Amino acid sequence: MSETKEFSSPAEASVERWERETLEPALRKRPERKKRFETVSLEEVGRLYTPADTSDVDYERDISFPGEFPYTRGIHPTGYRGKLWTMRQFAGFGTPEETNARFKYLLEHGQTGLSVAYDLPTLMGYDADSPLSEGEVGKCGVAVSSLADMEVLFDGIPLEQVTVSQTINAPASVLLAMYLVVAEKQGADFNKISGTLQNDILKEYIAQKEWIYPIRPAMKLVVDTFEFCTRHVPKYNPISVSGYHIREAGATALQELAFTLRDGIEYVQWGVDAGLDVDEFVPRISFFFNAHNDFFEEIAKYRAARRIWSRVMRERFNAREERTLQLRFHTQTAGVSLTVQQPLNNIVRVAIQALAGVIGGTQSLHTDAYDEALALPTDQAALIALRTQQIIAEETGVPNTVDPLGGSYFVESLTKKMEDGALDYFDKIDSMGGMVEAIEKGFPQREIQESAYQYQKSVERGEQTIVGVNKYAMEGESAEVPTLVINENVRERQLARLEQAKARRDNGAVANALEKLKQAARGGDNTMPATIEAVRAYATLGEICDALRDVYGLYEEPAF
Amino acid sequence: MSERKIRVLVAKPGLDGHDRGAKVIARALRDAGMEVIYTGLRQTPEMIAAAALQEDVDAVGVSILSGAHNTLCPRIVELLRERGMDDCLVIVGGIIPQEDIRRLKEQGVSEVFLPGTSTENIVKFLRENVGQRT
Structure with a gap:
């Protein structure tokens, strides 16, 4: 009989007892709502997690204390009790004058850092007068064609004090140069300038697809910025290795984690090959993750990211310095999760996603505005997005305790599963020769495409619910919220x-x-x-x- | 009785690189038995119209999320008509504000599909609206 079954731990034995004595009678009375419960990444999740699910997780080795290796619980011993995350709203549209005004508006309302969105011609390295720029100038970001535009964009914003993040990739070295020349003209000290350049070209080939040059020379340009910043602008982060766009393109949480960290490894390897010292340049590599709808899956993703990175840096690259081992990241809520239908619902989605980013220990956060499935945000929508962060920071009590979900059987088990899954992907990519080679073979691109399609099918079958779209839809409702209109001139x-x-x-x-x-x-x-x-x-x-x-x-x- | 398969060109005009939607739609239309040609990224309206003519398609599905739709979509319609493709439907998918939808339809776009649209609705729309051709 089943009584003779052997259990590897006392925990498993007691789970078995609970299932038999308590669960089974309950299921007979009331079956569960679904046969399979899954995350937004279509990964199955269990009914209940117990010590039996974390028997292979060791506190000292795998979880440890905040501020200590492997940093699962965060990089700061005091979490957010010392300093809150930076509230950094991405903004940019129209002319440099208009964006400069939006920047000042956000700073006046308590935002603590800036983040520039450039328009498509700028992202692709074309001037406003190129025939290819027609219809695109100033549409999904601010238009910058020369230093003259950059001077207007940062007019009255002291670059020695305000940290600025720039979302620019293929022509990133040029925009960095423009930024530094503007700072120089303001009389700023390069030793004090801080900020972040996205400069993550690998994810462009994988997901966002705003490329210019072939992969290898493009990687050389990235390494040039590493080398230059390490020597001349030591507090500047020359790269933000980005999973955000990989996720938006349809990747699962695991794929976002695995491909982003493997991209990070590739950049470190290229830097090392160029003769840079790991402990000199890696501390300035930052990361950028998505915050999607599945609350616990996201939190596990951030915790696993820190653990994997510190181990890889120590084991693969022999890093010694603490800062080299500590993964720092920015988070943005999932643009792809926003709906055109019943757009005010997006405020709620954003709040929950942002909360996951905070509990996951993000260093900075962008919360999307509710109207972004319709257009770029209006002032009012952008303000609600910022207020959402301020409410989480100052009303919920969430930042009072470091890594509040650490030790949760469910979250620790998910974190471990994320780590194991990412390491499997690393093995696959390593066996192809590295990330550049994997991209040339189309491997991450195909994986993401497949996940995007499976998700769409799952939504259409009604297995994944989108409130207001495939459930609780309202007939004949129109999405009439005011939207930002970009000046056609x-x-x-x-x-x-x-x-x-x-x-x-x-x-x-x-x-x-x-x-x-x-x-x-x-x-x-x-x-x-x-x-x-x-x-x-x-x-x-x-x-x-x-x-x-x-x-x-x-x-x-x-x-x- | 052999019915001619519906032929669709899925097109990405302008500088926008967001191709998740275009690729999901292309695969869904293929799964629904249509013949689908995907242009790849960064096609000018001229290249799209030339491909539509060469492939003799029944419909062009334009995917655009960059905000350049008011410039690019009417131009695609105009170039198709200049090439005598009067029956070729032009449908648009992407982030398109309400007031622009009205304008695009006046300019010859048959339908605009916003985020959240089921691929089944797009299949249904094409089946109902293509096929009056001889």
Whole structure:
């Protein structure tokens, strides 16, 4: 009989007893609502977690104390009791004047850091006057074509004091150069400037697809910024390795975690291969994760990320410094989870997602505005998003205790499962030769595409519920909330400033600077000094990227 | 009786690289028995119209999330009509504000599908509206 069954732990024996004596009679009376309960990543979750589920998790080895290896419980011994996370709302639209005004509005209302969204021409390295920019100037971010725009964007914002995050990837080295030249003109000390450049080109090939050059020269540009910042702007984070876009493209939580951390490993490897010291540049590598709807799955993801990173840094790269072992990250709530239908519901989604980010120990947070499935946010929608963070910070009591879910059987078990799953993905990618090779083979791209499709099917079968969309939908309701309208004359205004900048500059100096940049690129030298010189001479973003396009060529996406 | 399969060009115009939707739609239409050609990213309206003509499609599905729809979508319609593709439907999916939907429809777009649309609805729309062709 079953009484003779052997259990590996007393915990398993008592679970078995509970199932038999208490659970089974209850199930006979009332069956559960579903056969299978799953996360938003379509992973099955159990009914109940007990010590039996965490028997392979050791407190000292795997969980430990906050501020101590492997940092599962966070990197700060006091959590948020010392300092709250940075409330950093991503903003940018229209002209640099309009975005500058939005920045000042956010700072006046208690925001503690800035985050710039650039428009698509800027992200792709084209000026506002390129034929390819038609219809796109200032639409999904602010338009920046030259230093003249950057000067307006940060007018009256002291870059020595305010930390600025820039979401820019393929032409990141150019925007970094523009930022540094503006700071220099303000008289700022490069040793004091802090902030973050997204500069994560790998996830562009994997998910967001705003690339310019082929992968390998693009990686070289990233390493150039590592080297330059380590030497000259030591408090600046030259990269934010981003899972956000990977998740938005349809990845599961596990895929987001695994591909992002494996991207991080790739950057570290390239830096080491270029002769950089791990303990010098890795402390300035930051991460960026999504906060999606499945509360506990997200929290487990952040906790696993810290644990995996510290172990990989120690075991794979022999890192010694504490800061090298500590994974720091920014979080943004899931844009993809926002619905056009009943848009005010999004306020609630964002609040719960943000709470997961906070309990997961994020260093900074962006909360989406409720109207973002319709357009860029209005002032009012952006303010509610910021207020959501302030309510979590100052009313809920959540930040009073470090890692409040640490030790939860469920969360610890999920954290372990996340870690194991990510390590399996690392093995697969390592066996392909690394992340660059895996991307060339289309591996992460195909994995994400498959997950996106399976999720869509699951929603259409009604297995995953989206309130207001496939359940509780209201017939004939229209999404009438006020939306932000981008001025259609942004392009004309940008063209005027571009023309003016070109008329004022010394064209001989521009040509020289661009020639020097090409030489640096051809010779494999660090391109940052020449890029800075070109920016100072008011060479435009398009001109600088064209010079590099001449040397490096263009990326073509393979079909898969 | 052999029925001609519905042929659809799924197109990504402009600089926008968000192709999750385009790829999910392409696969769903294929699963529904349609023939689907995906253009890949960053196609100009001219390239899209040329591909539509060459592939002799019944419909062009334009996926756009960058806000450039008011410039790009009417241009695609215009170029298709110039090439004599008067029956070719143009449907649009993406983040499109309400007031723009009205304008796009006046300019020849057959339907606009917003986030949250079931792929089954898009399949149904194409089946009901394509096929009046001889």
